[in-house]
Amino acid sequence: MIKVLLIDDHPIVMEGLKNLLSRQEDFSVAGCCATGAEGLKAITTLNPDVVLLDINLPDIKGIDICRQVRKHNTDVCIIALSVHNERPVIKNVLSSGANGYVLKNSVGEEIITAINAALKGNTYLCRAARDIMSQIQEGELTEMPRITRREKEIMALISKGLTTAQVAEQLFISPHTVESHRKNLIEKFDVSTMTAVIKLATQYGLI
Amino acid sequence: MIKVLLIDDHPIVMEGLKNLLSRQEDFSVAGCCATGAEGLKAITTLNPDVVLLDINLPDIKGIDICRQVRKHNTDVCIIALSVHNERPVIKNVLSSGANGYVLKNSVGEEIITAINAALKGNTYLCRAARDIMSQIQEGELTEMPRITRREKEIMALISKGLTTAQVAEQLFISPHTVESHRKNLIEKFDVSTMTAVIKLATQYGLI
């Protein structure tokens, strides 16, 4: 009997997942968590074989949860559930230690397939995610860059409509510094304007 | 027996909703649709008493579906399901003809409550949505403005990192016109820079 832990903050989705798994012979629901913190605790205490992990939880970022788990536990299979169909997000989640990626608009069977694949040591992507990943991106342009704490702070303020000078004032730093961060962000996201940075960052849930 | 039509593009959520309703004595699932177009058709053919409508469908905007329905049909109760907890979005959905608003991270009972309230002629908001709406907003600042097709087009291009001149070239219009739209957008969103516009528009799912 394969023990599955469910982590999702939407009770209705949880309902659907439980239902889905209950129809399978060899799966049992080991536990249900609505937050990342609960989830992390449950993984150590319940020691499940598989975790179905919603990537967008209220408290902890899905990527961080994967990283946390992988620090100590390399056995558990993590299947990421998400609404995000952006290529960089998928890539990031997978490289953070997930064994599968299933979009929430997939049919239930894909989740089962993903679990079985992961248990066999394979990485399964749902059809839609596979399609996205297999698209040849012109020069691998849009990777999700690693963004520092300070940079996030600055993006948040800029996105609210503050100018460089206003951001500088708010953070008690020189406008030149804000300019530098701005430049770095534009470079990291590989775009040419700050508006493009803000759009991508918002899409990726960075701010 | 109250006939309920389900419209949601996530099979797992659908599963959960069906499960939830099946536990209720007096509700029956009249049909399930994964797209807005199917949904609109089903509403006329199946004539349900209640529609559980996911606001974020792949093809048609939830707000537009509500408007469409309300053109001809004033009887059917529409309960909006959504992940959006932004005040302007909620307000917009309700004023487009929805009889209730339930966030997807609500417990299933809230959906039942919302349906029953709507059938009695009341408008029900889930706890979290109610909290958001009752917050006294400083001067009712952040209403979701009505955005035209052209404006959306321009926002989309600007958000991709194009400059005013490039947008003008792409749309075969004068840069001055783009400037005008830009100005209107900044005014409509009541902010002072285009980056702020892009962030809000992305959040509200406008682009």
Added chain:
DNA sequence: TTAAAAATGGCTGATTTCAGGGATATCGTA
């Protein structure tokens, strides 16, 4: 059908951003 809203085009000038070069200090970790 009439009025309002949207889309188009225009001008000027002050302010801001962006690209391009730098440089130094701090912090955590290997």
Added chain:
DNA sequence: TACGATATCCCTGAAATCAGCCATTTTTAA
């Protein structure tokens, strides 16, 4: 401890944005 990543600071000039106005035509709604 030494390295790498982060955060801080600085300059200049070209290019773009934003605020402030206005006007015409076409759609859409009342």
